[in-house]
Amino acid sequence: MIRRFPWAEIVVALLLAAISAWALPRLLPLYLLINATIYVSMAVLALSLAFVWGFGGILCFGQTAFFGLGGYTYAVAALNLTGTSWAVPIAVAVPALFAALLGYLMFFGRVGNIYVGVITFAVTLILFNFANSTAGAQWHIGAAPLGGFNGIPSTPPLNVPGEPGNALAPEEIFGVAAISLALSYVICKLLLHSRFGRAAVAVKENETRAELLGYDVRLYKLGVFAIGGAIAGLAGMLFANCVFVSPTMFSLFYAAQVIIWVMVGGLGTLVGPMLGAIVLQMLTAWAGTLKDVSPNLILGVILMAAVLVIPRGILPTATEAAARLGRRGAAR
């Protein structure tokens, strides 16, 4: 099958990002804009899992491990180096390398898919417990105290590349986040269009067949997993810029949320999970204002309902329904 090059999607994504980077800082008050930046960083995280799970078929329950690692790496690097110019690439590279190492142990050990889920789940949980226990002066990396439960409140914001003194304003950080989201989306699209991406999807569809056709299944999974780790690290870096890094980035609460965004948005699409992340974040924020109901309960119920009622996600279900309606209209 020859796929058309995804021009339209790329142009639309970049345009949308440019427009919102220009317009939203002028429309929204500052606190809403910072919230919007958080939502966008979460959308990047959702995109990373949508890529790894939906197209690589890798059941990663601990995408937050790379998210938190990205945030922590950014904070530590930015506090140790002057300025954040190098902290950003390091914050993407370290989670990618960690994902590659973990992926090597899992995929080259030919661990089953379900076990991959459990191992990644355990990894993020243990990072969470570990980060929580790093309170006290003896826990520091260079000039950066790890701060245990409190995280690193002094996480410095991004600066103009090469000019350490020139920190970005929250409005500009939103712009960076929006464009990062669009670029990550474009990169995923291009990858999926490439030979590598198509082979990765083939591996997801039928591992044995791909293997018999001569593709090294382990290598393709490893590649997809490492790329997903890099994008999640980028998301962590953005999140660290609008909040600050703390162990909650590794928590099961976030880990579950990412899964829910992808499930509800639609597994096997890229746009669905991103929209799911933004819409459900708004919903969770609203639910947080309810005093009597725990956000954990709401998330749990959404997750159970999503599995039982719409196991394929909203976007694919809606697209199919629309297509059915369209066919019916055409037949008339």
Place this chain on the structure above:
Amino acid sequence: MDLAFAVFLQVATGVATLLIISLGLAVIFGMMRVINLAHGEFLMLGAYSAIISVRAGLNIWLAMLVVAPIVVGAIGAAVERVLIRGLYGRVLDTMLATWGLSLALIGIVTMIFGDSVSGFSAPLGSIAIGGYRSSSYGLFLIGAAIVLLCGTWAVLRLTPAGLIARGTMQNAEMAAALGVSPGRVYAATFTAGAAISGLAGALIAPFSGVVPTMGTLYIARAFITVLTGGAAMLAGTLSASALLGSVSTLGTYFTTPVLGEVIMLVVAVLLLRLLPQGITGRFFRRAL
């Protein structure tokens, strides 16, 4: 010499704890291939039922050994009926649904009891080993682990119900053709697994503290143990607890508790690279 014995006791307690918290999960996973991500919350519910009964004036042993398994077993039966039954054979969906259940249970318990730490002190005082003192409760845990393991083995191996359960596990269709209802066997197995988890939660409550999120402290360890154990559920859980429990207790002894857990995870992941089928994929294959 005294020190060596004290350390040995510490390691044995660590192994016993790991075995106790993993066994319920191992039964549900080993028998039904259902990965129950709400396992940690079953532990938490067991701890809460014990502490509430103790506060209501019930004898502490009765609260821990009788009330907790019964309450959590009943909850497990209800969960199987409502949530799990529709999802047999869809491993991924069961995992996600039980994860949702786990979050929902944490939320409900937080709403009812608040998220402050409560607890009750370990019964039985301490014993002296030469110049060192050790909690006798640790000895009790070692005994409890042995009894639980032997009890589960005996039920599965020596009773008609165990025979039926093992038969259904090996070949559900064949068992159905012979007049057994697999649905009822699954329901009973899930209930039994939940009851064991509830008992485990009550047993670890004295030293872990009781909070709605306490399950998340144990679930990673329990999962790693079951995965490392591999296909044979009792032999696997025993051998994996023995190995990983020693590693993590010794790691804790020489560093900090959290680093002990990290070392344990690293060992488990490396082990999975060497033995992808778990320990019982290579050794003790014929064991139960």
